[in-house]
Amino acid sequence: DVKVTQSSRYLVKRTGEKVFLECVQDMDHENMFWYRQDPGLGLRLIYFSYDVKMKEKGDIPEGYSVSREKKERFSLILESASTNQTSMYLCASLRQNYGYTFGSGTRLTVV
Amino acid sequence: RKEVEQDPGPFNVPEGATVAFNCTYSNSASQSFFWYRQDCRKEPKLLMSVYSSGNEDGRFTAQLNRASQYISLLIRDSKLSDSATYLCVVSLDYKLSFGAGTTVTVRA
Numbered sequence: 001d002v003k004v005t006q007s008s009r010y011l012v013k014r015t016g017e018k019v020f021l022e023c024v025q026d027m028d029h030e031n032m033f034w035y036r037q038d039p040g041l042g043l044r045l046i047y048f049s050y051d052v053k054m055k056e057k058g059d060i061p062e063g064y065s066v067s068r069e070k071k072e073r074f075s076l077i078l079e080s081a082s083t084n085q086t087s088m089y090l091c092a093s094l095r096q097n098y099g100y101t102f103g104s105g106t107r108l109t110v111v
Numbered sequence: 112r113k114e115v116e117q118d119p120g121p122f123n124v125p126e127g128a129t130v131a132f133n134c135t136y137s138n139s140a141s142q143s144f145f146w147y148r149q150d151c152r153k154e155p156k157l158l159m160s161v162y163s164s165g166n167e168d169g170r171f172t173a174q175l176n177r178a179s180q181y182i183s184l185l186i187r188d189s190k191l192s193d194s195a196t197y198l199c200v201v202s203l204d205y206k207l208s209f210g211a212g213t214t215v216t217v218r219a
């Protein structure tokens with residue numbers, strides 16, 4: 001089974017801090033994704049990457065950036081955290097025709 | 112208009128009951144369809160893919176209606192363990208679009 005590991009389950013950061021959320025998958029998948037999930041809004045795509053050093057904006061990229069230096073690792077960066085970025089962040093990895101596997105999520109609170 | 116819309120519920124049903132709910136999608140070019148299950152404070156997990164001819168997985172039946180652009184999920188003989196939020200997911204190329212989820216609560 002694919003394993004997608006997110007480095008932190010819970011994180012509390014201050015407004016203005018730079019925040020790194022790390023995601024690692026162990027199955028050599030090319031496609032990786034970052035979503036945020038908020039009540040009533042469902043999951044919304046922030047960024048995705050289909051190969052090393054490649055990235056594409058999703059639906060809500062503002063205030064975020066990403067890094068994919070190695071195939072197994074896809075990092076989400078909040079350049080200057082704000083309270084409206086308090087959310088559950090989910091990383092996912094894609095195996096074609098088999099759907100997505102999600103990490104266990106990082107619940108980020110910005111105070 | 113949201114790309115994927117679901118009735119948020121909650122659907123409160125007794126054990127053993129049948130419960131069914133739909134979701135609609137706006138992009139007629141959508142290629143793949145899934146139902147994911149999400150337990151409270153956990154990540155979504157794939158429940159089943161949805162095929163054009165409809166498909167069954169044990170007590171779960173999924174249907175796709177491309178003409179009307181909706182998919183459905185039916186759960187027969189509900190168990191307490193079926194209590195969860197069910198996310199409708201629609202895919203175009205590599206991008207997934209998620210509904211906000213339908214909450215099902217099965218009571219003893």
